[in-house]
Amino acid sequence: MENDVRRSCVDCGVVNCDVQNKSYPPFCLTTHMDKTVKNEAMKEYTGENRKVMQTAAKVEYDGYCVWTRVQETVEFMKRMGYHKIGIATCVGLIQETQRIDQNT
Numbered sequence: 502m503e504n505d506v507r508r509s510c511v512d513c514g515v516v517n518c519d520v521q522n523k524s525y526p527p528f529c530l531t532t533h534m535d536k537t538v539k540n541e542a543m544k545e546y547t548g549e550n551r552k553v554m555q556t557a558a559k560v561e562y563d564g565y566c567v568w569t570r571v572q573e574t575v576e577f578m579k580r581m582g583y584h585k586i587g588i589a590t591c592v593g594l595i596q597e598t599q600r601i602d603q604n605t
């Protein structure tokens with residue numbers, strides 16, 4: 502029965518991807534992803550998808566815990582050459598979304 506259980510990050514007690522002072526658990530996809538699945542996924546990172554992935558990583562590198570999430574988003578837009586984006590929101594962030602909407 503245990504073999505039928507599929508574990509993921511939600512089950513992780515070490516979070517080694519963050520602190521990197523322990524070992525990755527056996528179910529961690531960072532170190533144990535099936536190579537066929539990984540290769541299929543990597544094929545999708547071409548063209549615009551690749552640019553989005555790389556630009557988002559660079560923005561995170563430059564601004565993580567320095568800029569607000571809104572500043573990071575604006576920086577991402579600038580680097581991508583975007584002039585208009587949609588914002589996904591929910592009731593828990595509706596006031597913040599209204600403030601952004603009023604300032605655009």
Ligand code: SF4
Pocket residue numbers: 509510511513514515516517518519525526528529530531
């Ligand atoms: S990526 Fe690996 S180490 Fe990080 S939370 Fe997920 S299972 Fe844990």
